[in-house]
Amino acid sequence: MRKFNIPEEKKYFYFFSFLLFITMLYVGHLLNQIGLHMYVNRINSTSIQYEEFRKMKLPASRIKKVKKDTDKLEDLTISMLINDYELSGKKNMKKRDIKKLVLQVSENKTYQELKKYYYEILNDIKYFPVPLKENGEPYVTFEDSWYADRNYGGARKHEGTDLIPEYNVTGLYPIISITDGVVEKIGWLEKGGYRIGIRSSSGAYxxxxxxxxxxxxIEEGDEIKAGQLLGLMGDSGYGPEGTTGMFAVHLHLGIYIDTPAGELSVNPYYILLYLQSQ
Incomplete structure (x- = not known):
């Protein structure tokens, strides 16, 4: 059998290359552990930043993952906590790192509360509230008007999204329920006009x-199915019952959750983008 003799200097080269490789692996692992430890400390030392959370800056791709697998709520909740509630341009963490973080913060009240809110808001959403045209194109346009200034009834902020139809005609465009749920409120409100409030099965309003x-x-207490007709789009509100024509025809959509501090509105814009894309 033919023997190969490895020069002594190459033996040293291979040996030190192997040592360098092992060292780099160890340092990489150590840095990763330090990073995870910093994230754990950050989560454990903070409370929910409600104003940032309420903006609901959720890419449609992340909502889609949660809708396919509710276990992804853990991923979403962790990602929002460590990225200041803004995921645009951020890389997803490795699955094994997410699992490690979840194990270490699963009893943390901030994590539990935030995860609960995302579940309540996202779990039941199914349909865009204005049916699309036969060709799949929308009848409405909308933009992110969260917290824009409003003046009727005094200076205030806009806590929802307005969906504006092609034609400024009342009673033309059907409004359907985004979720399954129960009719909790129906009737006139000075600002909201003829409105209906559906409490979804998971708790969001x-x-x-x-x-x-x-x-x-339709009456209070009725069970509603996602996609069920609720009414027709109009321009009611901003006055005593029956007032119309104070603004252009549109649907105002609001989403609310119950918190220890009371009822809070959250931005529907990104949820509507997701629903429209389905």
Whole structure:
């Protein structure tokens, strides 16, 4: 059998290369552990930043993952906590690192509370509230008007999203329920006009305002299915019952959750982008 003799200097080269490789692996692992430890400390030492959370800056791709697998709520909650509630341009953490973080913060009240809110808001959403055209194009446009200034009834902020139709015609565009749920409120509000509020099965409250009319027979306490007709789009509100025409025809959509501090609104804009894309 032919023997190969490795020069002594190459033996040293291979040996030190192997040592360098092992050292780099160890240092990489150590840095990763330090990073995870910093994230754990950060989560354990903070409370929910409600104003940032309420902006709900969730890419449609992340919502889609949660809808396919509710275990992804852990990923979403951790990612929002360590990225200041802003995921645009941020890389996803490795699955094994997420699992390590979840194990270490699973009893943390901030993590538990935030995860609960995302579950309540996202778990039941199914349909865009204004059915699309036969060709799949939308009848409405909308933009992120969260916290824009409003003046009726005094200076205040806009806590929802307005969906504006092609034609400024009342009673033309059907409004359907985004979720399964129960009719919690129906009737006139000075600012919201003819409105209907659906409490979803998971706990979030979906508020549809400025309707022209309601679907026949809907009453408080009725069970509603996702996709069920709620009424027709209108321009009601900003005055005593029956007031119309104070603004252009549109649907105002609001989403609310119950918190220890009371009811809070969250931005529907990114949820609507997701629903429209489905």
């Amino acid at each position: 979906f508020y549809y305002a400025h309707l022209d009319s309601y679907a026949e027979g």
